[in-house]
Amino acid sequence: xxxxxxxxxxxxxxxxxxxxxxxxxxxxxxxxxxxxxxxxxxxxxxxxxxxxxxxxxxxxxxxxxxxxxxxxxxxxxxxxxxxxxxxxxxxxxxxxxxxxxxxxxxxxxxxxxxxxxxxxxxxxxxxxxxxxxxxxxxxxxxxxxxxxxx
Numbered sequence: 001x002x003x004x005x006x007x008x009x010x011x012x013x014x015x016x017x018x019x020x021x022x023x024x025x026x027x028x029x030x031x032x033x034x035x036x037x038x039x040x041x042x043x044x045x046x047x048x049x050x051x052x053x054x055x056x057x058x059x060x061x062x063x064x065x066x067x068x069x070x071x072x073x074x075x076x077x078x079x080x081x082x083x084x085x086x087x088x089x090x091x092x093x094x095x096x097x098x099x100x101x102x103x104x105x106x107x108x109x110x111x112x113x114x115x116x117x118x119x120x121x122x123x124x125x126x127x128x129x130x131x132x133x134x135x136x137x138x139x140x141x142x143x144x145x146x147x148x149x150x
Contacts, residue, residue, distance in 0.1 A: 034089075034129070035068040039136045039147035041076070044118050046143050057112050064115070066136070066147055078119060079112035080105045085123075094129045094138065118143075 041064035044051045053064060062077040068087070069075065075084045078101060085099030101120070107113060125140035138145040 034131060034136055035071075038150040039066040040064060040150040041066065041115075041145065042148050043146045044115065044122075044143065045146070046118070046122070051111075051115065051118070053115060054111060057109065057115060059107075059112075065150055076119065076123070078116040079109070080107050081116075083119070089129075092128050092130065094126060096123055096126050096138075099123050 040058075041053055043053060057079055058064060059079050062075075062082070063079050064077065066074065066076045072086050072088070073084060074087050074096065075082070076099070077083050081101040081103045083099065083101045086097045088095050088097075099120070101116075107116070122140065122143045123138075123145070125143060126138040126145065127141070128139045130137050130139070134149040136147040136149075138147075
């Protein structure tokens with residue numbers, strides 16, 4: 001390599017490093033845009049009890065799928081009913097309001113009944129969230145709803 005080409009090579013390497021580092025961040029918490037994808041409920045934790053959602057409880061393609069289609073509305077269908085509410089986000093804080101089922105189809109499956117009731121009773125207590133690359137966790141004072149990227 002000629003002497004006058006070295007500075008150019010060094011410059012290219014330096015710009016390449018700067019460009020690749022500009023997208024890096026040590027803290028992955030809340031970097032994921034929660035509205036950019038759908039989230040599948042995988043577990044609910046209440047104090048010391050964790051309830052994992054079995055495959056049988058996902059009775060259709062929208063069961064327990066959380067969607068944020070715009071900046072104020074969310075949909076989180078129960079096992080068999082359409083459900084929605086409104087939300088607002090401020091940093092790591094999230095407020096979920098008016099969550100309710102929009103239809104009234106019944107289920108006799110004990111797990112589905114338990115999960116549906118927990119969602120309808122406890123989701124209103126959520127007050128913060130965190131994300132990783134493939135998980136969304138909604139936290140309340142005594143509850144934790146874990147979702148995976150769908």
